Amino acid sequence: MMKHIFAIFILFFATIGHAQDEEIVIEAMMAQGYESYIEGDYETAIAVYKKALEMDPFSALANSQIAMSYFKLGDYDSAIVYSDKVIQDNNDANYVLSSYVTKGSSLDIIGETDASIELFKEGIEKFPKSNYLHFNLGANYFKINDVTNAEYHAVQSATIAPGHHTSHFLLAHINHKQEEKIPTLLTSFYFLLAEPHTEKSVEALDMVYTNFNSGITKETTKERTPKNMNSTLGATSEFGSAELMLSVLEASKSLEKNKYKSEDELFIENTTSFFTMLGDTTKETDGLLKGFYIPFFYKLAQSDHMETFCHYVQQSKNENSIAWVKEHEEKINAMFTWLNS
Numbered sequence: 001m002m003k004h005i006f007a008i009f010i011l012f013f014a015t016i017g018h019a020q021d022e023e024i025v026i027e028a029m030m031a032q033g034y035e036s037y038i039e040g041d042y043e044t045a046i047a048v049y050k051k052a053l054e055m056d057p058f059s060a061l062a063n064s065q066i067a068m069s070y071f072k073l074g075d076y077d078s079a080i081v082y083s084d085k086v087i088q089d090n091n092d093a094n095y096v097l098s099s100y101v102t103k104g105s106s107l108d109i110i111g112e113t114d115a116s117i118e119l120f121k122e123g124i125e126k127f128p129k130s131n132y133l134h135f136n137l138g139a140n141y142f143k144i145n146d147v148t149n150a151e152y153h154a155v156q157s158a159t160i161a162p163g164h165h166t167s168h169f170l171l172a173h174i175n176h177k178q179e180e181k182i183p184t185l186l187t188s189f190y191f192l193l194a195e196p197h198t199e200k201s202v203e204a205l206d207m208v209y210t211n212f213n214s215g216i217t218k219e220t221t222k223e224r225t226p227k228n229m230n231s232t233l234g235a236t237s238e239f240g241s242a243e244l245m246l247s248v249l250e251a252s253k254s255l256e257k258n259k260y261k262s263e264d265e266l267f268i269e270n271t272t273s274f275f276t277m278l279g280d281t282t283k284e285t286d287g288l289l290k291g292f293y294i295p296f297f298y299k300l301a302q303s304d305h306m307e308t309f310c311h312y313v314q315q316s317k318n319e320n321s322i323a324w325v326k327e328h329e330e331k332i333n334a335m336f337t338w339l340n341s
Contacts, residue, residue, distance in 0.1 A: 026052050026059070033065060042069040060086050060095035067102045076106035097123070101132050104140075113140055131161035135170065142174055150174050155288050162292065165194035172207055181211040181246065182239035182278070186293040192313035201316035208313075212270070213250055245277050264320050268310045275301035305335040 033048035046069045049062040056062065067082035083103035086095050100123035107116035120137035127133055138153030151174045158167040172187035188204040188211075195201055249270040252258060258266060279298025285291045300309060308331045314321035325332060 026055050029055075030061060030065075033062070037065060037069055037072075040072075042072045045069045058089055058091065060089065060092040063089075064095040064099050064102070067099060071102050071106055076110050079103070079106045093127075097127050097130055097132070100127070101136060104133075104136055108136075108140055108143075113143060116140055117144075129160055131157040131164050131167065134160065135164065135167050138167075138174075139170055142170065142177075147174055147178055151178075159288055159292075163194075165191050166200075168194070169200055169204060172204055176207050176211070180239075182242050183289055184211045185274070186289065186297065189297065189313060190293060192316075193309070196313055197315040205314060205316050212246060212274075239278075241281060242274075242278055245274065249273060262320075264311075264318070267314075268307050271310055272301050272306045300339075303338060305331075305338060308332060308335045 029048055029052040033045045033052065036042070036045035036048060046066050049066045049069070052062045053059060053066075063082050063085045067079045067086070070076070070079040070082065080103050083099040083106070086092075086099035087103065090096055100119065104116045104119045104123065107113070107119060117137060117140050120133050120140065123133045124130065124137065134153040135157035138150045138157060141147075141153065142150035151171070154167055154171045154174055157164060158171060161167070168187045168191040172184055172191060175183040175187060184207055188207045191204050192201055192208070195204075252270075253266055261269075275297040278294050279301065282290050282294050285295070300306065308328065311318075311321040311324040311328075312332060312335070315325055
């Protein structure tokens with residue numbers, strides 16, 4: 001009898017030992033697969049993760065990473081297949097969420113934008129606080145020119161995760177398409193503070209220049225001095241007074257007192273005046289515009305960092321600003337120390 005009990009104990013502990021060894025091997029494979037993925041060796045990552053699946057077929061981590069690797073390789077059909085495994089098993093919320101993003105993005109790329117929209121909506125029902133799902137859904141709505149839904153979900157994304165700067169970039173494009181000058185300026189400026197010298201930055205800075213300089217035509221005298229200003233404000237503009245201020249600031253460039261000021265000096269002065277005026281005239285604090293952007297830029301306008309800010313956000317196109325930033329690293333660091341304080 002004792003021999004049988006002893007044999008059972010040996011089998012039990014051997015089973016535990018084997019399971020522990022297998023778990024260690026799987027963890028090692030996951031680490032190796034992740035390292036290959038980070039290095040951009042997606043084929044190797046897929047091979048390693050598939051080996052891990054032989055030992056643990058329902059691994060949400062392995063399936064989701066395989067899906068992401070296929071996505072990186074441009075094999076969107078395979079990315080969808082492995083994303084579905086995770087979504088259907090629904091075992092690990094983090095990997096289910098990432099699989100919704102991978103599958104939805106894949107569907108959009110292969111031309112199934114409507115299906116992508118429905119999938120992101122389904123994902124948001126499960127993960128209503130996911131800025132990634134809101135952002136991607138907003139981007140898809142913008143793609144099909146549904147700006148109302150695009151704006152709603154872009155705002156949700158930026159509100160949930162203000163540090164996701166591409167959400168601000170999407171909002172800038174949505175607002176610009178709707179010819180909403182003040183929101184376009186605020187969202188573009190905020191994006192440029194986070195991402196000042198990329199291809200997207202060129203687009204954002206162009207939107208700043210366009211919306212700062214639009215909205216007014218000037219009649220001039222024979223001496224080429226301004227005689228009359230004709231504003232083109234919308235009658236129902238929520239920010240009518242602010243848009244009028246932009247027109248006045250633009251026209252003021254031609255005044256005698258500004259005759260010898262550079263474009264850079266005028267940009268700094270006018271941007272500071274614009275932020276200050278918005279803060280002084282906005283009393284409500286609800287929503288992303290009035291509760292986040294305007295207070296943020298109003299505080300910045302009251303600081304000693306406006307010159308630094310204005311040069312920093314123009315790095316993608318303004319040669320003077322590029323040189324200024326290179327020569328004033330201490331001021332750049334001081335601005336971000338202040339922003340993070």
